[in-house]
Amino acid sequence: MALRTLYQTLLDSDLARLHVIARQWNIPLTAQRKADVAAELADALPHAEAIERVLATLEDDARAALDDLLRRGGTLPWAVFVRRWGELRPVGPGRLEREELWREPASPVERLWYLGVVQRAFATWPSGQVEMAFVPEELRLYMPLPAPLTIAPPVAAPTPDYQLTGTDMLADDLTTLFAVRQMEVLKPLPLEAWTIWLQMPQARLLLETLALEQGWLRRDEHGSLRLVPETALKWLQADNWLQWSTLSRAWMESAQWNDLAAVPTLLPDPVRQWPAEPLSTRQAFLELLRHCRPATWYTLTDFTAFVRAHNPDFLRPDGDFDAWALRDAATDKPLRGIAAWDAVEGAWLVFVLTGPLFWLGLVDLGGLAPTLPPTSFRLSEAGAAVLGLGNPPLLPEPPRPRLNEDGSLHVPPRRRYVRFQVHRIAQPLGRDDEYRYRLTPGSVALARQQRISLERIFTFLEEAIGRAVPSHLRTAIERAYHGEAAARLEHVWLLRVPDAALLNHPALRRAIYERLDAHMALIHATAREAVLRFLAHNGILLELPTGN
Secondary structure (H helix, E strand, O other): OOOOOHHHHHHHOOHHHHHHHHHHHOOOOOOOOHHHHHHHHHHHOOOHHHHHHHHOOOOHHHHHHHHHHHHOOOEEEHHHHHHHHOOOOOOOHHHHHHHOHHHOOOOHHHHHHHHOOOEEEEEEEOOEEEEEEEOOHHHHOOOOOOOOOOOOOOOOOOOOOEEEOOOOHHHHHHHHHHHHHOOOOOOOOOHHHOOOOOOOHHHHHHHHHHHHHOOOEEEOOOOOEEEOHHHHHHHHOOOHHHHHHHHHHHHHOOOOOOOHHHOOOEEOEOOOEOOOOHHHHHHHHHHHHOOOOOOOOEEHHHHHHHHHHHOOOOOOOOOOOOOOOEEEOOOOOEEOOHHHHHHHHHHHHHHHHHOHHHHOOOEEEEEOOOOOOOOEEEEOHHHHHHOOOOOOOOOOOOOOOEEOOOOEEEEOOOOHHHHHHHOOOOEEEEEOOOEEEEOOHHHHHHHHHOOOOHHHHHHHHHHHHOOOOOHHHHHHHHHHHOOOOOOOOOOEEEEEOOOHHHHHOHHHHOOEEEEEEOOEEEEEHHHHHHHHHHHHHOOOOOOOOOOO
16 A cells, blocks of 8 residues: 655654654754755665664564564554554653653554654545554565464364254255246245245345345346346356355355344444445455364354454454444444454354354354354364365265155255256245155146246156156146146135034134035134134034144
């Protein structure tokens, strides 16, 4: 980042500081005016021999502070620099000369400041004007680049009593989302058809955000989500690891998904809302996560301490902990200053590790019991692979889908392209270890509306299940496709009453599905409770089958 020249920064200094710099560099000054003194110093300082001599006088902590700057291209927000390396005392020229404060600096920052090696200037950042600490380019050219900083991994933890393995289940949820959105007539799925992740609003919003950003989905003129067939099919037809890693990288590289806004314990700053830049924040976090060893357990507490020690400003790269204050979701109190680090930055870390990273199957979680919040994590084999720390996991070929004699279809996870196509011709029923569908007159009619030919239905089913469609099912599908009368199985209750007049009462007539005789009728299953209340109000208790 190009800031001000050496001469410009020296010109901004008071004359007392310029004389202190000259004295420490052993530069005899001849000028009297500040501008001329600054020019003399700007000409005398940038020489290899002089810089080497001055650097040799630095104490270890001052040299470490300078190396910290040089590793970052010679620039760091001033607030971050002084938090790491100590404050610069605000003193006037008179006291500086009178007490010769540079002889006993209060911090490495003060040592480098009075040596003239570190300067200050404002730079434009997305958050506004930020004061920076920097080494002027003219001096940095003659300074050796320090060796890369070696960061030891976080402290390893014991294997937890309870473990929850991260999987690529979110990729199956993405397939479900595609399948629903590709239909012109959207039919709501039963809740069990979604995995636990898509029953969670945050996970579902994440998936929709990534799908829009990757061009798998789009919003139409009414704001509804619609499938983009070309890009979605490309993902669906890829191998399972490519699907998994592509979805993971979509989160890693997302500029639209804001992890901070999804942390459940936080509310936005009333004025600045969610000011953190989500992509750079995530990238800074992932760099620290790469210091974890694959398949090694770490407690959430220890990893949070590790991040605070090595990059506490990952969420606020300008180092300003007072510029914006999120709110505590429970108390609505502002969370301001470095004292709120655990409540904001710490909460972000725990959410990302136990939320998006786990939903994507990049970490496994551990704890004391399944009913308690997780307390530890480890990089999964997939997580290590996408972070460049290992090889991709071997994913076995999933079993073929099964077409049963009654027209039901069972599709295993990871048969994503097949399941996407099954959804176009069969009614989704839910999921357990597999996704369950049924061929129905309505689903086959809907396939016809989509201009899917009978031959294409049969060809697809036979390719999917690896055998011929049974003849009785071919006949049934053909009849449904051509709109022939279909059988219907209803869930109803058989009601017998002692007084035939009860069945003629308006309140009970609305619940009747079909009248069988004077004392007997079929009742809609959904009307059972209303019928029970009506009969009780009329002094009649109802005998129910055992277990109902």
